[in-house]
Amino acid sequence: MAYVATRGGERAIEQSERLFRSEMGAIDGARVQQVKESLPYLVDRVMGEASLYDEYLAALALAQTGGELYEAVLLLRAWRTTQPRLCVAAPVEQDRLFTHRRISAAFKDIPGGQVLGPTLDYAHRILATEVLQGETYEPAAVDPAETPTPAYHPGVSAWQAENDLVDLPEPDAVLGNDIPDLTREPLLFPSKRAHTLQSLARAETGGVLALGYAAMRGYGQAHPTVNELRLAEAEIEVKHPDGRSFSAGRVKVSQAEVVDKKGEKLGLGYAATFGWNEVKCIAAATLDLNSPGAEKGSPTEEEFFLYHTEGVESSGFCIHFKLPHYVTFQSSLDAMRDARAKKAAKPKPNVTEPAE
Amino acid sequence: MTLKTLTKPWEAMSYGFLDGSAKREMRRKMLKSVAVPGCQMPYASREVPMARGWGTGGLQVSLTLVNPETRVKVIDQGADDSVNAASIRRFIARVAGTPTTMDTLKADLIQSRHRIPEEVLSEDQILVLQVPNPEPLRPVQPNMSIARQMHADADYGRMWLQLYEQIVRSGRVMQGASYPSLVNGRHVMTPSPIPRWDVPKLHMAKHLTILSAGREKRIYAVPPFTRVEPLVFSDVPYKVEDHAKLTCHRSGATGFFMNEIPQDDGSSTHEVSDSEWGVKAIRVRDGEKVALGETWYKDGEMPQ
Numbered sequence: 001m002a003y004v005a006t007r008g009g010e011r012a013i014e015q016s017e018r019l020f021r022s023e024m025g026a027i028d029g030a031r032v033q034q035v036k037e038s039l040p041y042l043v044d045r046v047m048g049e050a051s052l053y054d055e056y057l058a059a060l061a062l063a064q065t066g067g068e069l070y071e072a073v074l075l076l077r078a079w080r081t082t083q084p085r086l087c088v089a090a091p092v093e094q095d096r097l098f099t100h101r102r103i104s105a106a107f108k109d110i111p112g113g114q115v116l117g118p119t120l121d122y123a124h125r126i127l128a129t130e131v132l133q134g135e136t137y138e139p140a141a142v143d144p145a146e147t148p149t150p151a152y153h154p155g156v157s158a159w160q161a162e163n164d165l166v167d168l169p170e171p172d173a174v175l176g177n178d179i180p181d182l183t184r185e186p187l188l189f190p191s192k193r194a195h196t197l198q199s200l201a202r203a204e205t206g207g208v209l210a211l212g213y214a215a216m217r218g219y220g221q222a223h224p225t226v227n228e229l230r231l232a233e234a235e236i237e238v239k240h241p242d243g244r245s246f247s248a249g250r251v252k253v254s255q256a257e258v259v260d261k262k263g264e265k266l267g268l269g270y271a272a273t274f275g276w277n278e279v280k281c282i283a284a285a286t287l288d289l290n291s292p293g294a295e296k297g298s299p300t301e302e303e304f305f306l307y308h309t310e311g312v313e314s315s316g317f318c319i320h321f322k323l324p325h326y327v328t329f330q331s332s333l334d335a336m337r338d339a340r341a342k343k344a345a346k347p348k349p350n351v352t353e354p355a356e
Numbered sequence: 357m358t359l360k361t362l363t364k365p366w367e368a369m370s371y372g373f374l375d376g377s378a379k380r381e382m383r384r385k386m387l388k389s390v391a392v393p394g395c396q397m398p399y400a401s402r403e404v405p406m407a408r409g410w411g412t413g414g415l416q417v418s419l420t421l422v423n424p425e426t427r428v429k430v431i432d433q434g435a436d437d438s439v440n441a442a443s444i445r446r447f448i449a450r451v452a453g454t455p456t457t458m459d460t461l462k463a464d465l466i467q468s469r470h471r472i473p474e475e476v477l478s479e480d481q482i483l484v485l486q487v488p489n490p491e492p493l494r495p496v497q498p499n500m501s502i503a504r505q506m507h508a509d510a511d512y513g514r515m516w517l518q519l520y521e522q523i524v525r526s527g528r529v530m531q532g533a534s535y536p537s538l539v540n541g542r543h544v545m546t547p548s549p550i551p552r553w554d555v556p557k558l559h560m561a562k563h564l565t566i567l568s569a570g571r572e573k574r575i576y577a578v579p580p581f582t583r584v585e586p587l588v589f590s591d592v593p594y595k596v597e598d599h600a601k602l603t604c605h606r607s608g609a610t611g612f613f614m615n616e617i618p619q620d621d622g623s624s625t626h627e628v629s630d631s632e633w634g635v636k637a638i639r640v641r642d643g644e645k646v647a648l649g650e651t652w653y654k655d656g657e658m659p660q
Contacts, residue, residue: 010442077403082375184377186398186573189501296499303501313571316408320488323410323440327433327470327629330616331551332532334597342527 024066035059044252044275045069049311050076051183051202053251053274070315073204077312081183088176090237090245094155097232098250104156105226106259112153117231156228157257157268166259166266169193189303196291196302200284201273204311211305212283220290220300222267224258224282231276256281258289267292372419372452378402382420382575386566389577394539394584395507396490401573411444412570414467414486418444421465421482422452429456429463434471434613434629441469458632461649470533472554474612474630475649477563479580485548487569490576492536492546512544512587519587528595529588537586544587545576553596553613556658558584600656604628607637611656 036043036059046058050073057076065071101117104110128137160166172193174180182198191199200208216224233250240246255272269289271281290300299305308314370376378400385399404412404419411432422428430445432438436458444467445456457463460473469486477483493503496514506512515536522530533549537558547555548567558565558578565578578584588594603610605617605625612633614626628634639646652658 010437010446013439013443074403074407075405078405081378081402081404082370082373084375183402184381184400186400188398296502303499307500312403313408316410316412317488317571318409319407320409323469324433324438325470325549326615327551327613328533328549330614330629331549331553331597333616334599335528335530335532338595338598339526339528339530346527 020066024063027060027063031063032056032059035062041276042067045205045277045280046072046076046275048273048275048277048280049073049202049204050080051198051274052076052080070204070311074312074316085177085181087238088179089248090239091175092234092253094158095152097153097230097234097253098151099153099230099232101231102153102228103226104228106156106228110156110228111159113149115149115153155257157259160227160259160266164265166268169268187306191302191306196288196306197271199306199310200271200288203280203284203306203309204314205277205280207309207311207314208280208283208287208305211299211309212286214299215286215290216283219298220286220294222260222262222269222286222289224260224269224286224289226282227257227259227266227268229256229278229282230254231278252276254278254281256285258282258285260289369451372422373404373447374402374416374419378416379420382416385575386417386420386577389566389575390564390579392543393579393582394543394545394576396504396543396545396574396576398573399575401570404570406444406447408571409488410440411467411469411486413568413572413575414469414484414570415444415447416570417484417566417568417575418448418465418467419452421484422448422454424453425464426452426454427457427462427464428454429458429460429466430468431466431471431473431631432469433615434473435631437631458635459647460630460632461647470549470551471613471629472550472557472652474628474633474651474653476652477561479562481563483563483565485550485565485567487546487548487567487574488571489534490546490567490569490572490574492534492544507543510542515544515587519589523589523592529592535586535594537584539578539584540582541585543576545578547584551597551613552586552594553599553653555584555586556594556596557652560584596658599626600653602626604634604637607634608641609634609637611653612651 036055039062042062043055043058046062046069047053047055050058057079061072061075065075099115101119102115104114131137157166157168161168180192180194182195187195187199231254234253235250236248237245238248252275253272254276255270258269259266267289269285271284271288273280287300287305291302294301297304381400385397389395389397401413402416404415406412406415418428428445428448429436430441432441435441448454449456460466460475463481465482465484466473467484467486472483491500491503493506493515496518497503497506519529522528533551534546535552535555536544537547537555539545547558560581560583561578562580564580566575567577568575586594597613599614600611602614604614604627606627609628613629615629616624616626618624628637636646636648640648
């Protein structure tokens with residue numbers, strides 16, 4: 001069996017995986033807890049891209065992959081897809097979102113008020129190097145407001161609709177298991193509205209940003225104004241088999257609504273995702289805003305941006321080029337060599353002066 | 357009736373990893389793809405514990421088809437011990453408890469990337485080909501929804517034009533692997549990136565071939581005894597790789613698809629790409645008694 005023994009593929013892959021894991025060492029519950037507490041925005045991003053809301057599983061995936069984000073998302077998705085769908089929660093209405101942060105760039109003030117909430121937007125981005133000198137960086141305590149902001153707010157677009165500035169989309173009456181589910185059906189084009197929003201919700205943040213940014217810079221027709229950006233918690237309202245509704249808990253969600261003038265009305269672009277991820281929502285909503293009527297093959301066309309922001313697919317395909325391709329390469333070489341031989345064998349035509 | 361009689365004990369994973377609803381969808385789509393040979397059927401394509409582009413489409417087919425008695429062979433570039441083939445084989449055996457083999461003749465199901473074994477497959481064998489890009493029209497039409505319409509209309513004009521342009525520019529069709537082929541006289545498919553050498557093995561074959569692209573979420577099939585005709589002009593015959601006269605430097609076998617191995621002195625040697633066929637040839641040479649299957653190619657020629 002000399003032929004096979006010279007390679008020893010199985011042993012090699014086993015050892016290479018061990019080598020990777022040895023860098024991270026043992027993983028225990030304490031480490032998962034630490035990842036969850038110290039990196040909530042990373043956990044959020046991973047949960048959004050995996051379309052699975054579970055902070056502990058997401059933290060575990062991050063710990064297990066050493067923060068290799070694409071791997072972490074794949075781990076969660078592969079786990080998620082085997083889980084039964086027990087039930088579908090009731091739709092979440094805008095004014096039922098427990099809101100932590102809600103801002104609008106369209107108006108100086110909005111009904112319900114601008115709520116800054118938690119953000120680094122106005123922070124001076126200075127590295128706390130003193131920590132590396134042995135000091136502890138202790139964030140200053142938050143001074144609570146005298147009157148707390150109400151937790152529930154209507155959408156800004158609701159006011160615009162009242163004032164005939166925007167046509168809100170027709171309410172979708174489809175409920176429960178009849179809602180098209182992108183994780184159980186293929187994405188086909190023109191895409192169902194539910195599929196588009198689901199696909200953007202689980203899209204890879206960097207990918208959405210790249211294409212959204214292209215649209216913002218001028219490769220799209222519509223220039224976004226952030227009508228409303230929200231970080232909130234949504235109630236998961238499910239039905240008990242005996243008919244009673246109850247809350248199964250809250251999940252962090254973020255959403256962005258962007259607008260642009262479209263004739264005499266405003267055009268709307270929307271995106272939402274699990275976890276708090278503002279960049280992704282604004283970029284995704286911008287793509288959504290630009291997609292109606294976009295030219296085939298342009299970055300703002302639905303098929304183009306939905307396919308190419310799918311992080312698990314794109315990263316997987318990218319790294320697959322590491323796999324051996326020597327059979328296909330050999331096949332190409334054969335065609336190339338043959339074409340070259342044919343060319344060499346062909347008698348050279350007499351080169352004459354070009355016609356005057 | 358109690359809750360206990362209605363439920364099963366908790367298990368971390370379903371048999372064969374995929375849950376029942378995923379397998380049911382796979383079975384339906386496989387039947388559909390057999391019913392319309394060469395036509396790409398969209399499917400949900402679940403995530404599996406492997407990266408997209410690494411055989412996840414083929415894997416979902418294999419995981420759906422196997423039972424604990426199915427003898428599984430997995431190859432990549434023709435080799436059983438190629439790292440990813442080893443990984444997939446280990447995974448199937450781990451989650452489905454299937455016996456594995458490297459012998460083409462003993463396998464019930466063969467999952468392969470980029471090759472069809474050199475020994476003829478029989479009626480009771482299934483070949484599962486991993487497909488990176490299921491769309492033969494991609495080079496002339498990258499938009500999936502337009503390409504889908506073109507298939508529906510059997511609108512293959514641009515495909516022919518592309519082949520014609522290659523002949524005009526280079527004196528021959530420059531397509532390497534993945535040679536576009538007409539299935540059952542109706543749908544043009546890509547046979548996956550198998551070399552041109554392997555495409556005639558699909559024509560009127562006794563076995564069922566299922567081609568599955570996990571990342572692109574498309575599945576299609578070549579049922580037994582189905583015509584698979586590479587797209588060629590009547591005056592420019594189909595040409596497989598010029599490997600008929602090459603000899604394997606390890607086994608001495610001649611007349612099969614070879615891997616080219618560059619040498620320090622600037623020359624090349626060759627070895628049989630179908631690694632198990634190479635192993636058999638070596639064992640025969642060393643005087644062992646080995647069951648050799650009939651091969652598709654005889655003396656480097658595919659009988660018509």
